[in-house]
Structure formats: structure tokens, C-alpha cells
Amino acid sequence: MTYDLNLRVWRGDASGGELTDYVVPVEEGEVVLDALHRLQATQTGDLAVRWNCKAGKCGSCSAEINGKPRLTCMTRLSIFEPGETVTVTPLRTFPVIRDLVTDVSYNYEKAKKVPTFSPEPRQADGTYRMQQEDVQRGQEFRKCIECFLCQSVCHVIRDHEENKEAFSGPRLFLRYAELQMHPLETNDHRDAAREESGVGMCNITKCCTEVCPEGIKITDNAIIPVKEHVVDRSYDPVVWLGRKIFRRSSDD
Amino acid sequence: MTDPNSFERHRYDVIVVGAGGAGLRAAIAAHDAGAKVAIICKSLLGKAHTVMAEGGIAAAMGNVWSEDNWKVHFRDTMRGGKMLNHWRMAQLHAQESANRVHELEEWGALFDRTAEGLISQRDFGGHRYARLAHVGDRTGLELIRTLQQRAVALGIDVFMECTVTKLFRDDEQRISGAFAYWRESGRFIVFDAPAVVLATGGIGKSYKVTSNSWEYTGDGHALALDSGASLVNMEFVQFHPTGMVWPPSVKGILVTESVRGDGGVLRNSEGRRFMFDYIPEYFKAETADTEEEADRWYDDKSNNRRPPELLPRDEVARAINAEVKAGRGSPHGGVFLDIASRRSTEYIERRLPSMHHQFKELADVDITAEAMEVGPTCHYVMGGVAVDADTAESVVPGLYAAGEVAGGMHGSNRLGGNSLSDLLVFGRRAGEHAAHGATEREQRAPVSDDDIRAAAEAALAPFEQDGGENPYTLQHELQDVMHSLVGIIRQASEMEKALEEIARLKERAAKLTVEGHRQYNPGWHLALDIRNMLRVSECIALAALERTESRGGHTRDDFPTTDDSWATVNLHCIADGDSVAIRHEQLPAMPDELRELFQET
Ligand code: SF4
Ligand code: SF4
Ligand code: FES
Numbered sequence A: 001m002t003y004d005l006n007l008r009v010w011r012g013d014a015s016g017g018e019l020t021d022y023v024v025p026v027e028e029g030e031v032v033l034d035a036l037h038r039l040q041a042t043q044t045g046d047l048a049v050r051w052n053c054k055a056g057k058c059g060s061c062s063a064e065i066n067g068k069p070r071l072t073c074m075t076r077l078s079i080f081e082p083g084e085t086v087t088v089t090p091l092r093t094f095p096v097i098r099d100l101v102t103d104v105s106y107n108y109e110k111a112k113k114v115p116t117f118s119p120e121p122r123q124a125d126g127t128y129r130m131q132q133e134d135v136q137r138g139q140e141f142r143k144c145i146e147c148f149l150c151q152s153v154c155h156v157i158r159d160h161e162e163n164k165e166a167f168s169g170p171r172l173f174l175r176y177a178e179l180q181m182h183p184l185e186t187n188d189h190r191d192a193a194r195e196e197s198g199v200g201m202c203n204i205t206k207c208c209t210e211v212c213p214e215g216i217k218i219t220d221n222a223i224i225p226v227k228e229h230v231v232d233r234s235y236d237p238v239v240w241l242g243r244k245i246f247r248r249s250s251d252d
Numbered sequence B: 001m002t003d004p005n006s007f008e009r010h011r012y013d014v015i016v017v018g019a020g021g022a023g024l025r026a027a028i029a030a031h032d033a034g035a036k037v038a039i040i041c042k043s044l045l046g047k048a049h050t051v052m053a054e055g056g057i058a059a060a061m062g063n064v065w066s067e068d069n070w071k072v073h074f075r076d077t078m079r080g081g082k083m084l085n086h087w088r089m090a091q092l093h094a095q096e097s098a099n100r101v102h103e104l105e106e107w108g109a110l111f112d113r114t115a116e117g118l119i120s121q122r123d124f125g126g127h128r129y130a131r132l133a134h135v136g137d138r139t140g141l142e143l144i145r146t147l148q149q150r151a152v153a154l155g156i157d158v159f160m161e162c163t164v165t166k167l168f169r170d171d172e173q174r175i176s177g178a179f180a181y182w183r184e185s186g187r188f189i190v191f192d193a194p195a196v197v198l199a200t201g202g203i204g205k206s207y208k209v210t211s212n213s214w215e216y217t218g219d220g221h222a223l224a225l226d227s228g229a230s231l232v233n234m235e236f237v238q239f240h241p242t243g244m245v246w247p248p249s250v251k252g253i254l255v256t257e258s259v260r261g262d263g264g265v266l267r268n269s270e271g272r273r274f275m276f277d278y279i280p281e282y283f284k285a286e287t288a289d290t291e292e293e294a295d296r297w298y299d300d301k302s303n304n305r306r307p308p309e310l311l312p313r314d315e316v317a318r319a320i321n322a323e324v325k326a327g328r329g330s331p332h333g334g335v336f337l338d339i340a341s342r343r344s345t346e347y348i349e350r351r352l353p354s355m356h357h358q359f360k361e362l363a364d365v366d367i368t369a370e371a372m373e374v375g376p377t378c379h380y381v382m383g384g385v386a387v388d389a390d391t392a393e394s395v396v397p398g399l400y401a402a403g404e405v406a407g408g409m410h411g412s413n414r415l416g417g418n419s420l421s422d423l424l425v426f427g428r429r430a431g432e433h434a435a436h437g438a439t440e441r442e443q444r445a446p447v448s449d450d451d452i453r454a455a456a457e458a459a460l461a462p463f464e465q466d467g468g469e470n471p472y473t474l475q476h477e478l479q480d481v482m483h484s485l486v487g488i489i490r491q492a493s494e495m496e497k498a499l500e501e502i503a504r505l506k507e508r509a510a511k512l513t514v515e516g517h518r519q520y521n522p523g524w525h526l527a528l529d530i531r532n533m534l535r536v537s538e539c540i541a542l543a544a545l546e547r548t549e550s551r552g553g554h555t556r557d558d559f560p561t562t563d564d565s566w567a568t569v570n571l572h573c574i575a576d577g578d579s580v581a582i583r584h585e586q587l588p589a590m591p592d593e594l595r596e597l598f599q600e601t
Helices: A032-042 A105-112 A132-141 A149-153 A170-181 A190-195 A207-211 A218-235 A237-245 B021-032 B070-080 B087-106 B139-153 B219-226 B274-278 B281-286 B291-297 B313-325 B345-351 B353-363 B418-440 B449-464 B471-485 B492-509 B522-546 B592-598
Strands: A002-013 A016-027 A062-065 A068-071 A086-089 A096-098 B008-011 B014-017 B037-040 B157-159 B162-169 B175-182 B188-192 B195-198 B237-244 B265-267 B335-338 B372-381 B399-401 B569-576 B579-586
Touching: A002 A032, A016 A032, A032 A086, A032 B471, A062 A149, A068 A149, A068 A207, A105 A170, A105 B139, A132 A170, A132 A218, A149 A170, A149 A207, A170 A190, A170 A218, A190 A218, A207 A218, B014 B021, B014 B175, B014 B219, B014 B418, B021 B037, B021 B139, B021 B195, B021 B418, B037 B162, B070 B087, B070 B592, B087 B139, B087 B418, B139 B418, B162 B219, B162 B449, B162 B522, B175 B195, B175 B449, B188 B449, B195 B219, B195 B418, B219 B399, B219 B522, B219 B569, B237 B313, B237 B353, B265 B274, B265 B313, B274 B313, B313 B335, B313 B372, B345 B353, B399 B418, B449 B522, B471 B492, B471 B522, B492 B522, B522 B569, B522 B579
Parallel strands: A002 A086, B008 B188, B014 B037, B014 B195, B037 B157, B195 B399
Antiparallel strands: A002 A016, A002 A096, A062 A068, A062 A086, B162 B175, B175 B188, B237 B372, B265 B335, B335 B372, B569 B579
């Protein structure tokens, strides 16, 4: 079944832009990215959009659809009312480059600050032994496809450019949590979590968890444990001294 | 606009083109070998097509079946490729992949575990034992993240959203650098470097139904060809047997082979497990011929033979194609892939979470309750740059290739799981040898201004031309041509027609017109990529026409059998001006001690 979709797309660049209306023929079963591609192929050859996998696996195609951060390749047109205009705008938290493409380098800069993984040595037979229960927590965080939707929705930076300097955002908190819970990690990264990531600025609104297309429980499973760990370390001088002297065991 | 002195310029020992598994692994290896290295990639870091790999990394670690070792893996790989693989590459691959997997663990990867706490391994087509190290069904993502984080930790420079359009050579025809543009601004960059590692992946975007991303336009293949290297085995294109077929917008998206590895079976519209009707002579001795035996195999591999659903991909894809042609397909032109009736909901959700999600979101299908509809999709090209097995260097000094863009390793057909291991093994080799080659090179001639000017003019041509052709339309036409004339089943008259069509498309490509300006303009990017797609498509069609037999990923209606006189012949494509020429070469001969591995069954 083919029908005409009213599509409103933000067109422009860093110097400004506007919402532009288009009518695009679409078919049953299609997603927003299909409509954007058809628009690009037939009406606006230079429409800037990012995508790679078209299957929700690479996190390239993020945009805001009717104001909500989403993956355009996983947003089916059938969720909209017939005749409803679908509005697609670039992620608000990041500077626009052109059309739907934003400058997400903030996330890559923050990633450079995450401490390096430093595992314990391998066992004599050249392997590592870990139980499934022990890797599972970290595996949840490593499902992240770096779509940066959580980063875009987080109110600490969404309309507060000035907070970006001190705050790494939910995607990066996953990285700190991952290190903290990695069965083989030998270093204590609480200083980094507190000083570099700015996890203290998060006030647990859970908006990030709500938009995550991978269903990662960012707030409950990563942010809160990291916060607790940081607090624990900041306020307990005995533990603090102990950390400096002894290598922590792998699962605390 | 084309003044060479106005361009951004960088000097490196090694340039790696592509940031998938092979590119990242190569960059890490080159860095560890002391080279100053940069990665250039068309997308953002971490988005490469490798993230789409689902099933796992094949490595004979023997964690689940202690009988497994590199020799068995080597034998499986060679037989899967119908013995056309470069034996030395297949040997190195089988010997080194286990170490490459362990290394990932040292860099933070979290694989699924066995009860003993070792890396778990799953069954896959063509592999005698459960051999694929995996993380649910998102192994590629784990591999990319691990290597990405490692590369960032090492401080390797990455030029993201940057496309290479030309490689430069010095007077002695050795690599001297590369020319690229920033997608964001459209501005040009010149790299001076004595070594380039191509890790650009494949060519799938030349086909209509494909599992591949937009990046797969054969860039590395074309760059190598234009630099004087040859492409080997280009007639062998892998159609993955199971891509989604419905709804139309997701046609071609991959359905991992793990579904079958974990117990899923294929059925036709009559409910029959039709793969039992398609067991080829070649694999009879090792394939179950009753459903009972096949089902027992999952738990007892010593006394039972493999289910026919786990034959190599070329066999399964052809069988599905034949069932659909015979009118026994599913409503949307595929066949049924059923795991719902064979495994528990809990098991499916744990082993195949991303398939579960993908079908639910995109097709309204709950794979724990109903069968999926699947059909063949263009997935992988076995052909690629001919390289030295040990060093990954091509005949062009300073030009290396690893991963899908390199040829030889997989012969006429690649086994599932052998791609991720290939990336790691040969990515590392290419990076290390490129680093040594670069640091040994004493004199480095700077890239000449004339060459730079010519590269800039070629890149800007689509803005100058006013033939009015739309690049998107041209791309669709090429995809139709390749899909219907050089697809899964081929014949001479169709391929001759395809070559004529490609020649016409080449003429039209010279008259493309793009809208807008140079800043983040996908129309312009496609106009440049199309040149590569056309070049590679010509190679595929020519080589496929030349090989008058059927073998692996090359099936001919007019020559339906495998012909021994072709068993030792490799076809090499080389550039001949704007066209492509074909050369026959003898397959490198396997030493006796390896040959013996094929005596037993
Ligand atoms: S929970 Fe914290 S990180 Fe997540 S959106 Fe709210 S403030 Fe941001
Ligand atoms: S945590 Fe979820 S929302 Fe955030 S970047 Fe990762 S996948 Fe996207
Ligand atoms: S294109 Fe990969 S997540 Fe949408």
C-alpha cells in the first residue's frame, strides 16, 4: 500500500535554517529513514543524513522525530496517525553541521578521558576465567550502540552548553560503570569518575534510560552504582587509604 | 579551489583506510610496531559495517570440543571455499585466530562463557565443531568497541567522515600518499605516507538486495586496481542464505546464521525441511541424512553428522533459491526459518536477543512464537586485492590490504565466523608489516603538485558537469543490473548484457550532476563512490563470465558443475586504462603435509 507522507524536515546549517515541508510517497512497513532516503533520491539530492546499518545496530541515524530523540531506522511510519505530519529535526544537544547531521565530537572527546582498561595477567594456560554471572553486568553496558540519544535527552547538557565542560553524560557513565564492574580490572577509577565525568551533576531523572533503544537501564544499573561508589570513596578515609595501598579485589 | 598549497596536509608512516575490524586492528599493530599511524574512515568511528556481524569469531580454541584444533579449522575453511583458498592464508588464519581472540579479552571484551569460565563457542555452518567465540548475537559490535577503545587509548589519530579518493605513487611506483576529502566541509586533505593499508570492506552496495551498509562501494578494490594491484577471485560473491524478505524496506537485512547454529531449521511452504533434498555429493559423508540424526548432533557430535541447514552458505542459498523458484516459497518470496518450535523462549531471548528485537520492531514478528521469512541477500565478496599471505602486501610496494577487501583467504566461498577472525589475523599482519616497510623506506618523495591537482579536479568534476544525470538514479540502475544479471545464478548471455549495461552506465556517470555545495553533501559523495562501484561491478561480471564452471559463490546455469580444470586457476582483474582485463594464474600449491589433512574424511 503506497500513500503520501507529509514530512517536515529541518534544512540548514550552523548559520541557521528552517523547517521545510515535503510530500513523499511511502509504503507499508517503512521507517522514517526510508522516507528520508526517498526524499533524498528524488527531491533533495543534497539532504544530509547519517546512517549505516538500517537495522538499529550502529547508532548513526539518530534525530528528533516530533521532538523525541529516536533512531530514524527503527521508527516505523505505522506509529503515526494517518495524515499526521512527521517532523524530523537534528539532535538538539549537539551543534548542527547540516540538515540532520550534527557535530557529535563532544562524545568522542569525552571518550578520550575514560581511563584505560588494565586487566590482571592471564592465567598460566593463557586464558582468563570468568563466570557468565560476572560478565553479564558489563555486557549490558556494552550493548550500547553509541547513538547518543541519551546524551541528547539529558537535561544537564540539553540546553546548557556551559555544563558540557564538566559533564560527560550517560553514555560515558556506562563506560565508568563498565570499568568498575569488569571482573578483570585492577585499577580504581573513582577519582576519574568523580573528577572527569561529573557524575555528581546527574540528578537521576532517568530520561536517558527511557530513550535508550538498546533498553540499557542506564540510571539504575550504571549511574547509581557509580555514584554510590564515588560517595563511598570520597567520604570514607579508611577505605580511601586502603585503596591507595592495596590493589582492590576484582569484584568490589 | 585546486591549488595544492591550499590543502590541509599530514605526514604519517602508515595510513589505514577504513575503521572496521581489520582497519582498527591494523592501526593498533602499526602503532605497536613504532609507526606514526592514522586511520581514515568514511563514517564516524565505531559505525563500520563490522558492527553488523552477529554470530561470532571462528577460532579453534577447543573450549567446548577439545578435539578441535587449527588443522580441523584449516580443513573446514579450505573445503568450504572448494579448495580455491590461498592455502597459506587459510593456514595462518587457522593458527593465529585463537590468540587474536584472547588478545581482545585482554583489551576488555566480554565474551559469553562456558560453565568452566572459558570463552563459550557456538556452532556455525561448515565448522566441524562449535567454534565461534561470541557475545549473544552482537559479536561484531563487541569486536569494534574493544578495538575502538584500544585505538583511542593508544592515542591513534582518526580522521572520521573522511573519504579517500586516490592513492599516490612515486616515480618508482611505490605508494607515497593519499588524497581525501572531509565529508563535513568538502575540503581536501593530502597525506604523505609510504605505506597504506586498505581495510575498506566490500562491494555489496552494487546489489539491490544486500545486508551491506552505504559504505560498501568497493572503494579499496578500486583504489588498488587504479594503483596497479590486481584483484583475485572477483567472480565469487556470497549471498547469505538468510536475509529478511519482508517488509520491503528491510529486504536484505541480515538474519544471523546463529539461528541455525542454535537449532533453527529451514522449511518450505509444505512444512518440509527441504535442506535434506540438497545435500551435495561433496559434503554427503559429513552431513546427516535424517532429521533424527541431525537433531542429535547438537549434543553429540562424535556419533552424529551435521544438519544440512549448516552446510556452507553457498549451498544453503542455492537451495532456498531453488525452492522459491519451484513455487514452494513463503508468502513474501522467501522460505521459513523456524526456531520457535524447536527451542524455548528463554533460550531464544538469551542467545538471539538482537534478532528477537529486530523482527519485533521491523516486521511485527515474534521469533519465539512464529517462523521468520528469509531469503538470500548479497553479503560478502570473496574476491579482493591479491596480497602476499604473510605480509598482506600487494604487488604495489607499500600497498597492503586486509579483511574483506583482500582476496584469496576464503577461496570461492567464506564460512560464517571466518570473517571476524580474518579481520583480526590479517589486520594485525598488515599493520605490522606496513609499519616495518614504512620505517625501512629511507627516501620518501613528497607527492607531486601535479598529482594533487589532478586528484582535486577529478573529485570536483561532478559539480562542473551538467549532463543532468542524478547519482541516485544511476546507483539504482546499477543495483538492478547486478542483481538480475550477475546475481546468485548466472549465465553467459546475461553477463554479456550486464557488461554492456555497465559500459553505458560508465558513460552516463561521466555526466552526473550534483545539487548544492561541498558541505556534507551525500549526492556528491555518491557521485564519487559510483565510479568505484562501476569499476568493481565490471570486474565481477568479467570474471564471472570467464569462469565457465560452478563453484562456491559462483553458480552458472550454463555450466552447472564444478570442473577440475578450473580447480587450480585464479582469475586476476587488472586495470587496463578505464577498463578491466583478466589474467589466468596458477593457484599456489599446497605443501604435502597440509595436503595430507584432506586424505581422511
Ligand atoms: S538520569 Fe542523569 S544522566 Fe540520565 S538524563 Fe537524567 S540527569 Fe541525565
Ligand atoms: S546508552 Fe543507549 S541511548 Fe545512550 S548511546 Fe548507548 S545505546 Fe544510545
Ligand atoms: S542506521 Fe544504524 S542504527 Fe539506524
